[in-house]
Amino acid sequence: MPSADPAPYLPPATQPVRGAVWAIHLVLPMLGLWLLLANDSVNIPWQHNPSHFWLIVAVAGINVALGLMISEASRRRRDARLFLVSMVFLSSAGFFFMHGLATPMIILHTGSLGFDIGQQVGLSAAAVFAFASALPLGEQAAARVLGAQQVIRAALVGFMVVWGVASLVPGLTALSEPPSLTPVPWLAWGSIPGLLLYAAASVMMFLIHRRRPSAMLISLITAYALLAESMVAGMSQLNWHLSWWEWHLLLTLAFVFVAYSAYLQFRREGSSAGLFDSVTLAATVRRITQDYDRALEELVEAVRRGEPLAATRLSGKFRLNESQTAVLDRAGAALANERELSARLAALVDVSARTKVGLPEDELLASSLERVRQAYGDVKIGLVADGRTQVGSREYAFTGDLLARAGEPIRRDHLLAFPLTVKGRLAGVLEVPVGRTGQDEALAATLAGQLSLSLENARLYRELHTLFHQYMSPDVAHALLADPAQAALGGELRELTALFADLKGFTTFSEKVTPGEIVEMLNRYHTAAVPCILDNGGTIVQFVGDALLALFNAPAAQADHARAACRAALAMQQAAAEVAEEMAWKRVDDVPWPTFRVGVNTGPALVGNIGSPELRGFNAMGDCVNVAARLEGIAEPGTVVIGETTLKQLGEGATVSPLGRLSLKGKEELVAAYVLTSLP
Secondary structure (H helix, E strand, C coil), X not given: CCCCCCCCCCCHHHCHHHHHHHHHHHHHHHHHHHHHHHCCCCCCECCCHHHHXXXXXXHHHHHHHHHXXXXXXXXXXXXXXXXXXXXXXXXXXXXXXXXXXXXXXXXCCCCXXXXXXXXXXXXXXXXXXXXXXXXXXXXXXXXXXXXXXXXXXXXXHHHHHHHXXXXXXXXXXXXXXXXXXXXXXXXXHHCHHHHHHHHXXXXXXXXXXXXXXXXXXXXXXXXXHHXXXXXXXXXXXXXXXXXXXXXXXXXXXXXXXXXXXXXXXXXXXXXXXXXXXXXXXXXXXXXXXXXXXXXXXXXXXXXXXXXCCHHHHHHHHHCCCHHHHHHHHHHHHHHHHHHHHHHHXXXXXXXXXXXXXXXXXXXXXXXXXXXXXXXXCCCEEEECECCECEECCEECCCCHHHHHCCCCXXXXXXXXXXXXXXXXXXXXEEEXXXXXCCCHHHHHHHHHHXXXXXXXXXXXXXXXXXXXXXXXXXXXXXXXXXCHHHHCCEEEEEEEEEEEEEEECHHHHHHCCCHHHHHHHHHHHHHHHHHHHHHCXXXXXXXXXXXXXXXXXXXXXXXCHHHHHHHHHHHHHHHHHHHHHHCHHHCCCCXXXXXXXXXXXXXXXXXXXXXXXXCEEEEEECHXXXXXXXXXXXXXXXXXXXXXXXXXXXXXXXXXXXXXXXXXXXXXXXXXXXXXXXXX
């Protein structure tokens, strides 16, 4: 049975059970507050000034420490969100501390009104920073916040100083008056905007946490929620009652929770450098990731170059401890080895791809070496010469057993030498530097095997080129090398242009000269004529004495085969005239030098491999070919005669002289013929 789809991933705080436990922890304080406010007998007063003062001072100190740490992280990361979060803690700490100074019998005998309402004001100011910290600030907005951070800090400090003076100097303002015995109505209503800002900040921070889960983000969300609950608890204004003490405890829990999370993060990482990175803006996260990527690339390159203490040099930049540096060093070495392995495998694939039909041996080895050296280092190849196998001054002797075990190298001077073989015989040696990983030797042996195969193929293709291309057209040879099945007997009907050419006067010439002179004359003519055909895309399928047959549009397709055949025919006559002029001094008395005559015709013909299973050849049969042979027979020496079908395909611009409609051997109908003299 197919397995059910896996459950979608949820961050730890959003998994159902953990989320429920987290929600219960936030609900319980509100439930306790409700029970205290609903039961006056339980919500008893308890005033102990020293306990209140030292609790406030301790929590304010925690806030200041957190605020300064996050502020330093903001400076180091150039992140506006961290700056705003630091202001949440610093503004809370400032008003919390002033609240502690207003404790009765510390500075003032009875406290002051500022003592009652100062913390709610401070929490409201912190709520503004909390809401701003959760906003998805763009780059321009973040830059403006960072540019104004000194002004924002100065404004906050100035406001706290003014509030402190107004609350603590007797008789200066209403805030320094003794605390009100009755609740201040507007204080409760004035706390509602702060509550809404904390709620919005918590929700937005939770959405950030869903995109990139983080324990520190959960701590910050919890702190914002507890600060909101402390504002609710403070709205009752029942000074020194248990409900009043509860909001002090909620404030304490909020800041201690964040401090404890930061401590656990520090214990896990062993460094304070990245404690608050998960809280940063998305742009900062991308920048940090890019910094780490660049550092890792730098480490990998240093490891690949064999530089010592590569990770140690980076530890100062990222404030890593010794354990982290050691882990980074091992990770960098592992990644460097993996990349080196991947590069060597890619080089093997490239070397395999370079084994192409017709690629010369020297070019194959040069291109393969250039590619392999990028991955393996200073690789060298020495081919067997005069029975010796050496690279530079180093000579290698591979015995029979060692040659049979091609995967076992000869080790010398931090080098591994592998034999290169062709048909089981030693053909050369591959010299590879010793690598760092356990796979290097096996990969080098595989490389030697691949190069041996490539070398054997290059030499085989060279032999085939010599054998095939000297006896048949390059198109036919390449087609057979690429697909040997094309040599099967059979054929197809195709429109083509056939070119017949022979030497007028060859018989008379051959009767009066020596056989050697006949061979020399034929070779000179064919040496001049064959390139004219091949350069125009033709395929020579027959040499019969002084005659040859070439096909255009078979076996390789040609879009304008009639024009190509005519260009080849005119070029042949030009080349033959030049040969006749060069060899004029060789003429025998009263024996005229043979001259080419050419016939060209276009039409359908059966083309393919014709013969027997033992011996076959590529050829063409049909009326088109026969007519081309007849046109060549009626051509005057040094001319090109074409059929009417060929002329029609040439289009306008061809210069011809009509010969009329002629009666050709084997043809019942008259055939129109033309002498072609030029093409545009």
